[in-house]
Amino acid sequence: MRVLDTTTFQLHAGDQLQFKNDGYAILSHRWGEREVTFSQLDAHVDELRTGAAPLSTPALDKIRGACEVAREQHGLRWMWIDSCCINKTSTVEETESIVSMFKWYRDAKVCLTYLWDVTKKPTADRSRSAATSPAIFQRTGCPEKLSEWFERGWTLQELLAPRAMVFYDGCWTELGTKASLAPELEKATGISARYLMGADRFEKASIAAKMSWMAGRVTGRGEDIAYSMLGIFDVALLPQYGEGKLRAFMRLQHALLAKSTDESIFAWRMPDEPEAAKKYNNAAKGSWESGEWGLLAPTPEWFCDSGRVVADPEDEKVQRIARPNGGFFMAQQGLQVSMAPIEWTNAAWVWADLSMLVLAGATVVGLVGYFAYRRRKLKGDGKFTLNCWERDDRGNLAAVRIYVRPLALEPTRMVKRIRCQEYRLHRGKIKFADPQVAIVVQPEVAEV
Template sequence: MRLLNTNTLEVVEFTQKRPRYAILSHLWENEEVLFQDIKDGHASLRQAIKDGYEWVWIDTCCIDKCSSAELSEAINSMYRWYADSCICYAYLSDPSSGDPNKFSCPRTRGYFKDSRWFTRGWTLQELVAPRRIKFYSEDWTELGTKSNLREIITEVTGINEDVLLGCTSLSDITVALKMSWAANRSTTRVEDMAYCLMGIFDINMPLLYGEGTKSFKRLQEKIIHQYEDYTILLCNAPQPNRTPCRCQFDIRG
């Protein structure tokens, strides 16, 4: 795992014991958070320094995407990296209106409901895994934490508050219920709808971009072998530009 030093801007690889670090969750936009942005004083880096963290992880700066082996290792390790972080900064890049600081007001509730951050596949594990999350609006105004915003987050995502707070282990949640969390989320590449769920199910498997929906079938096979929970068979494989993984029965009961 590579981490960025907030003082020297040096990217250092840690193979065993890692220092305390902050981690960033954000949507991939047309313009990514590149190393030049960090040199110019990116907001996430300034926030990490303010919070007393010497190290930070940002995917676009800390992963060599030219290496397929490194990319595969990173995606298979991503859930653990978020879980092991001291704090996660979740950047909601949607244009905000009004004062988002008052997280209990209806305006902020609507802001959370409409945010694209809650509709993407990869941000599901980035919401569930970290113990602590601070949410920020598009101008880096702090919105609140996963703890004090838990009621709104549960309303938006369907994820129980006990899961958000880490009081209930994912191993105690049925496969069908965990799949339902992804039902209204999407990814740019159809394969990623399976890959982004590997951490949620504690599954490791190689990445094969170009296999299409076969990736979801491979994930199903791994889940069945590991959990013997056959409710997974009631979930459809994702299709491009369509709502993924929608279970064919009501899992709320």
Template sequence: MRLIDVDSYEIHEVVADQIPAYAILSHCWGEAEVSLSDIQNGEAKGKLGFQKIYYACEQAKRDFLKWVWVDTCCIDKTSSAELSEAINSMYQWYGEAIACYVYLSDITFGSHAPLGASRWFTRGWTLQELVAPEEVQFFNKHWKWIGLRDEMSELLEGVTGIPGAVLSGRETPLKHTVAARMSWASNRSCTRVEDIAYCLLGLFDVNLPLIYEEGKKAFIRLQEEILRQTVDQTLLAWTVDSNSPQAWTRVGVLAESPANFASCGGPFEISQGELEALEYDTTGFGDIWSPSSPPTARQHR
């Protein structure tokens, strides 16, 4: 793991059993982000993305922290092995941070800003960055304080669909069903198709090797791994919009994307007969049933 010194902006590599207290940045990538090589070559301060690093370091100082982690420059993305390790470890890294600074670059108002309008709430990677840390602090475009996640849990529940008990830290995400957790990502997207699966690894406490260019197969692999590690069969309770082209095709028992779980946010039951009708096995392959008449999830809100 690499960390940024908040005073010198130098990158230091630390081993797993000697990681110091640190803050972590959550943001949407923009233009001219700072890479690891930019910092190593002394070119970081000339890039627009350095402003985020600077202000994150300044906030860390106010929180009496010496180190900050930023995804743009603390991972060597030219190394596929390091990138895979980082993505599989990222939920843990956010969870172990003393504080997470959420930078909303498109919000210019104060604490009563329409937070739901921010692009940050639509990105796949920011889901784990919202729920994993113990403390999350929100800042607007000008790095003005908006508030704490725990104190805004009711507002954020309305924006994200994530229960306030999770956002306030009273419940762990793992207490909620697989389908419910999938629903939290149903309105989110990633630039690369595969990342909609990879960004959810920590939320389901699984690990996967990264295979970029595999496309939608990544989300199938994620579901297969979840099935191997849990007895929670709500993963099979996904649905398809009758107006979707997918409703007129034959597919396997596994969903195509988190969007298929949009209606699974509440607790529900699936009858044994419905499960048996799926005739699924843990490989998840095969043309077994038509999603134009999927198993129904009876929700109790």
């Protein structure tokens, strides 16, 4: 780990644990043009020490401002800034930094969050517009938008990881702390103020809820949408730039399935907007119709409305479903799951029809043909209940159900998800059917 000396502006390399014991500040910011990189820093040390403000570039002003705040307001010698403390020409060092980033933010004495596009408003001005948006974070000259900081993927973990966090505007005027601004941050991010204030650990939130926090955020490189969530989910995954956004996000979900039994990973909805879902349907290889998919979403965007989904509610009245054979795991053909309960639409009528045919002495050929006809007619659609629940405004819980359909007559254990634009909430007692093992086929998708 490398850090800046807040007085000399020289870089120092050392053990992260030692810097943690000494105490260091860390910067959370939105990258701008002409950021000062690791290889360029030495050439600007003299200007950072003695140059008259403003310095030659906004990036240098930002570095000096962060170091001065860390030194003068927080009494810290060390400062970490990603733009100049990481040698990104080294693949090994960049990979190590990505894997360790959450820990570095968590272990910092304080995180300085610099909102370059925000100007602190008088209290009266903030209160007038607080009803529609958190006015304290509104973009200067563009009050209908919040600071760009809230749109970036990496800043999500930079918000969640630090224990102490202070927000500053573009002139390094303090806006408040994460705890004092928790209501405004909740409105801006959708993350419960209880998590932001530390009353509850955010790790307790469901996978679906955490994914919803990332929905709407962007990163410079597509793969970083997945990599920036590694610390949030506490999973190990080596970055592989060039694999593409979709493959990186799928690898993240596979890693979550390997370590967690949280079924809210399947509690997503495909967007209703035709263009938002069409690009994935067009990229899917095989016969996939509109509204059909596998169990794993291709992007966090499909979790945008899943913020109220919980996986482990402290409610003894919820009906939990026992999963035979260990629940979910990846098979060669797709995601294997013990689907119990599953309610097949009109399944009883299908078997009744078959029984009548047998009693009438129908031939085997006729039996199979009629079964296929009935299967095509009824489609065998089923409602599969997940071990996760959605909470309403009154705190009531309802079980999440998704819809599935067999891919063919044989083998009937191969299914796909249908009606993906919705999932159903069930509040009554669940009727258990016979347990059955099914493989939910995931579409093979070209990178989009």
